[in-house]
Amino acid sequence: MQPVISVWVRDPRIQKNDFWHAYMDYEVCLHTDSVFFNKKISRVRRRFREFVWLRQRLQANSMLMAQVPQLPPKNPFFSLNNAQQISERMAGLQSFLEQILLSPLLLSDSCLHLFLQTELSMTKMEACAAGKTRYSVVEAVQGCGVRRFQSLEDLQKDATTYGDSDSDSSESLNKVASDLMGIEQEPNVCCSSASL
Template structure:
């Protein structure tokens, strides 16, 4: 059977840190039958600066054995309200992911799996990969939902949510309590992968 890894970068959304600071994040959808992934479908949201971190981390981890593709360039005049600039960046991010997912060496990197299939921040990804958390890479991937973990307690609480290893996070039981860390602008009309 041929192994397939399909990835989409879509649904750009403006997220506000506060009145003066905002950024755009993008939904990354992954669907695969590849043996490299234990979770076959996932959805996460990432921003451009996290892609920059991922590229730097993958390049360092591959010890220059793989030349990674470039990300869309950082534009000092990038506007959150310019639909063409946002669309161009989104396409560039998708092309970047499509190209790196062709490399078996890159596919074996835990940072990539946590980036694509968990809601951990980059600092939490680094801590998890370094073994400085009480949860493993596999536990972080399997407990992912569409939210950010701001503390280890958040992740531990969500690890108690039972998920089938091949299920999408939307098929997991929701925790009884809602956390104020839920993503802003989460809409009920989000498409689900099948």
């Protein structure tokens, strides 16, 4: 049986830097049973310029030994209020990641793992991948994990044991459980499996 790697780009949100400046970020979800990944389920938020950074790093690190796919084109007239533009960009970003995850050479790049499975900034991802941090790539990935995405049983145990304010209400618990168990049934979620 071949490993499966599924990735989703969804849940666009407008983030405000200040009164005049805003940007959009997206949730990037990864579910896998591949040996390439230590963490099998992860969710992070990334913005378009971080995808640009990832593509540049993959291109530089592969030294032209692998074809790095294109990102959706940057639109100078991109509007944070245009649903069609946002939907097209999300589809393009998801396609970009799906193509990357088909390449064993690109799958071995530590920048990809830091991008998909940590909340580190571009500067910190770059430093970690270069070995200039006190933590390794594996430690960064494992240290970034949120307990509630380990399994449904761990989530329920954490909610009763720790009384976590984000997890102790049944509504919140049910929401996370449905996210964990039924992510493919959610509306407007594109699902793809890439077999290596």
